[in-house]
Amino acid sequence: MSELLGVAVLGAGHMGADHVRRLDRGVSGARVAAVADPDTARAKEAAAGIDGVTVHAEAEAALDAPGVEAVLIASPGPAHEEALLAAFARGLPVLCEKPMVPDSEGALRVVEAEARGGRRLAQVGFMRRYDAEYRRLKRVLDDGRLGRPLMLHCVHRNVSSPPGFTSAMLIDSSVSHEIDAARWLLGQELTAVTVLRPRPSGGAPQGLLDPQFVLFETDGGALVDVEIFVNCGFGYQVRCEAVCEHGSARAGEDHGLLLTTAGTAGAEVPQDYLVRFADAYDREVQAWVDATRQGRATGPTAWDGYAASAVAEAGVRALESGLRTPVDLAPRPALYTDTGR
Ligand SMILES: NC(=O)C1=CN([C@@H]2O[C@H](COP(=O)(O)OP(=O)(O)OC[C@H]3O[C@@H](n4cnc5c(N)ncnc54)[C@H](O)[C@@H]3O)[C@@H](O)[C@H]2O)C=CC1
Numbered sequence: 142m143s144e145l146l147g148v149a150v151l152g153a154g155h156m157g158a159d160h161v162r163r164l165d166r167g168v169s170g171a172r173v174a175a176v177a178d179p180d181t182a183r184a185k186e187a188a189a190g191i192d193g194v195t196v197h198a199e200a201e202a203a204l205d206a207p208g209v210e211a212v213l214i215a216s217p218g219p220a221h222e223e224a225l226l227a228a229f230a231r232g233l234p235v236l237c238e239k240p241m242v243p244d245s246e247g248a249l250r251v252v253e254a255e256a257r258g259g260r261r262l263a264q265v266g267f268m269r270r271y272d273a274e275y276r277r278l279k280r281v282l283d284d285g286r287l288g289r290p291l292m293l294h295c296v297h298r299n300v301s302s303p304p305g306f307t308s309a310m311l312i313d314s315s316v317s318h319e320i321d322a323a324r325w326l327l328g329q330e331l332t333a334v335t336v337l338r339p340r341p342s343g344g345a346p347q348g349l350l351d352p353q354f355v356l357f358e359t360d361g362g363a364l365v366d367v368e369i370f371v372n373c374g375f376g377y378q379v380r381c382e383a384v385c386e387h388g389s390a391r392a393g394e395d396h397g398l399l400l401t402t403a404g405t406a407g408a409e410v411p412q413d414y415l416v417r418f419a420d421a422y423d424r425e426v427q428a429w430v431d432a433t434r435q436g437r438a439t440g441p442t443a444w445d446g447y448a449a450s451a452v453a454e455a456g457v458r459a460l461e462s463g464l465r466t467p468v469d470l471a472p473r474p475a476l477y478t479d480t481g482r
């Protein structure tokens with residue numbers, strides 16, 4: 142391995158360009174060796190000013206470029222399976238943005254391919270696990286001082302959804318974060334989903350079922366509810382309150398700077414995830430770089446990526462049918478028995 146881990150970044154859109162900047166200037170121990178995007182103008186713009194980087198239209202050409210030792214996948218979800226399998230075939234470690242693979246069959250093929258190789262190569266980009274407040278919440282739940290968790294109440298609001306965002310994506314793109322966070326915080330599997338929806342907001346694009354109210358049951362007898370509202374118009378808000386037998390703990394309470402002016406006082410509300418979770422993305426990518434340079438893997442596994450997709454898929458079926466829908470999980474390969482959850 143070189144002194145600086147040479148990374149190929151696939152996809153140079155919102156997340157990809159941000160990760161290129163982070164690898165180049167935000168974390169230590171890595172350099173951007175290649176950037177790929179079918180929109181080569183975007184790839185060139187993201188790579189501008191970086192020494193020794195090559196730019197490609199095809200993802201596989203970037204994987205084979207000089208100096209590439211690891212891959213960060215930030216292309217749209219449907220492109221992830223092909224990229225992950227191509228990286229595994231070359232023995233390259235991967236950090237893959239969520240959802241790992243949106244459909245559970247494809248996600249399972251990725252799990253099986255990694256398990257066949259006998260060692261972990263993939264980390265999935267569920268960055269909430271690296272957010273300071275979520276980590277404190279996890280520690281409080283794990284040390285047992287609050288007793289057994291009974292319920293998680295979660296709120297996930299975006300100012301607006303990008304073009305082409307569908308009603309299913311509220312669950313398989315947005316709520317996928319709460320699915321992973323709930324599995325991780327509780328150390329339990331989600332076993333059934335019910336989705337209710339109020340009359341859509343007037344602020345939502347025509348035909349989009351926004352907001353939605355998603356209720357999960359777990360194999361440990363807990364309940365997890367999620368308000369997902371992706372066109373709320375007023376701020377990026379992500380909260381999670383755990384209610385336990387002896388107390389509650391809440392993460393994400395907008396306790397930033399308090400501004401007082403013209404007779405009113407108020408807190409600033411971030412407008413998007415790149416601001417709210419900036420520190421979490423930094424810690425996530427640093428953890429991946431450090432582990433990869435030490436020849437190991439860390440963080441959310443391909444199994445966690447698969448489980449999130451299987452739960453989300455049940456959620457999308459529940460949205461369509463209006464019915465409580467059980468989650469069907471495949472047997473977990475031995476490679477993932479120690480999940481670190
Ligand atoms: N962790 C988080 O909080 C967030 C994660 N994401 C995830 O990041 C990924 C990318 O999302 P955005 O950057 O918002 O999308 P985007 O649409 O801004 O950018 C995607 C880019 O990938 C390129 N692309 C398309 N097919 C490709 C391929 N086969 N190989 C390489 N590049 C390809 C597109 O031309 C585009 O430039 C998605 O998986 C999304 O779910 C997105 C937002 C936040």
Ligand SMILES: O=C1[C@@H](O)[C@H](O)[C@@H](O)[C@H](O)[C@H]1O
Nearest residue numbers: 239299314315316318371414
């Ligand atoms: O991952 C993300 C987006 O893809 C998704 O569309 C948003 O709803 C989330 O807040 C963001 O973190």
